[in-house]
Amino acid sequence: MPKDGLYIIDKIKKLYSSEDTFQGKYAPIAQMINSQIIRSIEREFGGLYVNKTYDILIKSIFDDIIKNIKIRASIVWNTINHVTEDDRQRAGWHTIMNNNHLNVVHNYLPWKDFLYNTLDEFSTKQSIKKPTEAIYSADVIKRLFELTESKECSRLQRVLDILEQHGKEIVTINESGNEESNMKKLGLEPDDIYSLQLFTRANPYEIDQVIADMYGMISIQDQDDVEHNVLKDIITLSLFNDTTTGHINKK
Known part of the structure; x- marks a missing residue:
């Protein structure tokens, strides 16, 4: 922003x-x-x-x-x-x-840059690996489709789950009206942090398109079977x- x-x-x-x-x-x-x-x-x-x-x-x-x-x-x-x-x-x-x-993704956009910097700083302090892919590169999207270390879902799905569950808690506004990280209190795993880092490097419009394609596979019938x-x-x-x-x- x-x-x-x-x-x-x-x-x-x-x-x-x-x-x-x-x-x-x-x-x-x-x-x-x-x-x-x-x-x-x-x-x-x-x-x-x-x-x-x-x-x-x-x-x-x-x-x-x-x-x-x-x-x-x-x-x-x-x-x-x-x-x-x-x-x-x-x-x-x-x-x-x-x-x-x-x-979920749109509501996070105003804090995208702040979250990117917060994750980078947090990863440095906690010795968590950082992505090497360039910001907005096609490789970032590819990595988001990979499975997490737990093999339970893709990295993108895990990020969406985190944002849905903790979205309002990841970044808070302090008494002075400034953005403040709440990362330590969320209890996320290092692999979660890594997935979030990838997400903040992705092009928002490409993420939109991926989600659009996902929902594009869902259809319903009306009372006339159309x-x-x-x-x-x-x-x-x-x-x-x-x-x-x-x-x-x-x-």
Whole structure:
């Protein structure tokens, strides 16, 4: 994230909380929407220098983000309603939209750089091996598909499980408002740390695509026996590159 990134997220979340459309009609898929907002913020501000005084600019970009996410939320909502008329099944789909691996990954993005540095420092102090693969290289993705030392799952699956279970605990915000590592308290194995290091070196967009492919294999039938790949459609929506930041100066 850029300088003052947490400020930007907090600012936009406050703007988001005032949006009646999301708090009312789309409340059952609020977590999915929140994940989409974080992903959009990362797209719009990632790698850019943004000063806290740019409140008007933040509001302008927020309006663009919200416009796009309202469209996405509408498509998701209408698709689910079309697939089934059963309220319990609809509630089940809302749960899936709120709780899936893509949301887990998106929610971690604001702390990606901090986590990378924290893992590197922690590994040095604990004499844990470090990946030799270059950041964003194809070799990183290949290594994530390898089995963990326990042979129970792939390294990528293990990372997703860790982020899902401990995501909010890996990085905390102290009383001064600064990011703080919570690594020592989580009791992770050295091999877990190694897998996490690989993950922080991976290209986020490649991770998105891998997860999209995973969910793309899941489909259901509606009342007319027509198959729908709802998850694939929704994942595809989340990968859209929207709005523009051409008016922000890069440094």
